[in-house]
Amino acid sequence: MTASVPDPHDTARILVEALPYMQRYDAATVVVKYGGNAMGDANAARWFAQDVAILKEVGINPVVVHGGGPQIGGMLDRLGIKSEFKAGLRVTDRDTVDIVEMILAGSINKQIVASINAEGGRAIGLSGKDGGMVAARKVSRTIINPATGQEEVVDLGFVGEPERVDRTVLDWVIASDFIPVVAPVATATDGPQTYNVNADTFAGAIAGAVKAKRLLMLTDVPGVLDRDKNLIHELSVEEARRLIADGTISGGMIPKVETCIYAVERGVEGVVILDGKQPHAVLIELLTPGGAGTLVTR
Ligand SMILES: Nc1ncnc2c1ncn2[C@@H]1O[C@H](COP(=O)(O)OP(=O)(O)O)[C@@H](O)[C@H]1O
Numbered sequence: 480m481t482a483s484v485p486d487p488h489d490t491a492r493i494l495v496e497a498l499p500y501m502q503r504y505d506a507a508t509v510v511v512k513y514g515g516n517a518m519g520d521a522n523a524a525r526w527f528a529q530d531v532a533i534l535k536e537v538g539i540n541p542v543v544v545h546g547g548g549p550q551i552g553g554m555l556d557r558l559g560i561k562s563e564f565k566a567g568l569r570v571t572d573r574d575t576v577d578i579v580e581m582i583l584a585g586s587i588n589k590q591i592v593a594s595i596n597a598e599g600g601r602a603i604g605l606s607g608k609d610g611g612m613v614a615a616r617k618v619s620r621t622i623i624n625p626a627t628g629q630e631e632v633v634d635l636g637f638v639g640e641p642e643r644v645d646r647t648v649l650d651w652v653i654a655s656d657f658i659p660v661v662a663p664v665a666t667a668t669d670g671p672q673t674y675n676v677n678a679d680t681f682a683g684a685i686a687g688a689v690k691a692k693r694l695l696m697l698t699d700v701p702g703v704l705d706r707d708k709n710l711i712h713e714l715s716v717e718e719a720r721r722l723i724a725d726g727t728i729s730g731g732m733i734p735k736v737e738t739c740i741y742a743v744e745r746g747v748e749g750v751v752i753l754d755g756k757q758p759h760a761v762l763i764e765l766l767t768p769g770g771a772g773t774l775v776t777r
């Protein structure tokens with residue numbers, strides 16, 4: 480069977496249809512959070528890299544913030560280091576924080592940079608430490624202990640949340656031909672200690688600081704699902720809080736939705752949670768009428 484040749488008129492129509500979207504986002508900053516679960520196989524990585532390279536080429540400024548939770552988990556397993564999550568966050572001791580930084584700011588960051596560059600983009604890898612971009616404070620969380628039913632404060636170790644974002648380096652890179660790819664590792668506000676920051680939270684802080692027009696959260700589910708596993712297309716801040724409180728939103732979706740609320744409240748116009756494993760999810764969301772996922776609104 481021979482592959483059918485696309486009709487040039489169809490190709491031209493698709494480009495023309497993208498024009499109003501390119502105009503809408505012209506020179507705008509778009510933060511794309513690329514979750515470890517969205518990374519998928521080599522094809523998916525290539526689609527993502529192509530999308531990001533195209534955005535920059537048409538005059539939009541993508542900032543990639545990536546995760547890598549499953550990849551950190553894989554390395555910790557190989558090393559025989561036990562790891563657990565509490566309230567959606569990895570309990571991070573001294574050994575774990577070293578592995579987290581190695582995987583996030585090392586291998587994953589450089590893989591993403593290399594795949595964007597292979598598509599003709601010019602990516603530059605950074606972490607929250609570079610240029611003093613993100614200073615974090617230590618996080619603690621209150622959870623209900625399932626054994627006792629009582630509330631307790633858990634110490635998560637070297638887990639931080641952004642307290643200050645210095646956008647100097649990001650602004651330089653955004654204004655250049657380069658695409659920043661940022662790993663969610665930060666330094667403490669009061670010293671050189673490394674903090675592991677949830678990638679969703681980190682992306683929200685960056686989106687708020689650079690006043691992004693859009694924040695896309697790429698994950699491995701179509702968006703926020705209700706109790707019957709149906710996609711919720713639009714979610715208000717109030718409804719989102721209710722779904723977290725009643726347990727419909729759990730695990731890794733909690734920091735994701737909390738980030739959406741944070742970003743919306745800081746003026747990011749459109750915050751969308753969507754399935755990053757779908758081919759060209761980023762391009763379709765931004766430059767076509769065919770966007771999917773859950774849009775979080777005020
Ligand atoms: N209401 C919900 N809707 C969709 N996913 C949910 C919901 N509650 C919990 N989840 C879980 O959250 C996961 C996404 O979070 P996470 O695994 O941290 O993704 P990522 O690595 O992309 O940041 C989904 O795979 C799903 O298992």
Ligand SMILES: CC(=O)N[C@@H](CCC(=O)OP(=O)(O)O)C(=O)O
Pocket residue numbers: 513514515516545546547548549551567568569579638639663675676677678679731
């Ligand atoms: C504190 C905390 O939980 N940090 C995360 C950082 C990576 C991350 O968030 O990756 P995803 O986006 O792929 O989930 C972790 O250690 O897994």
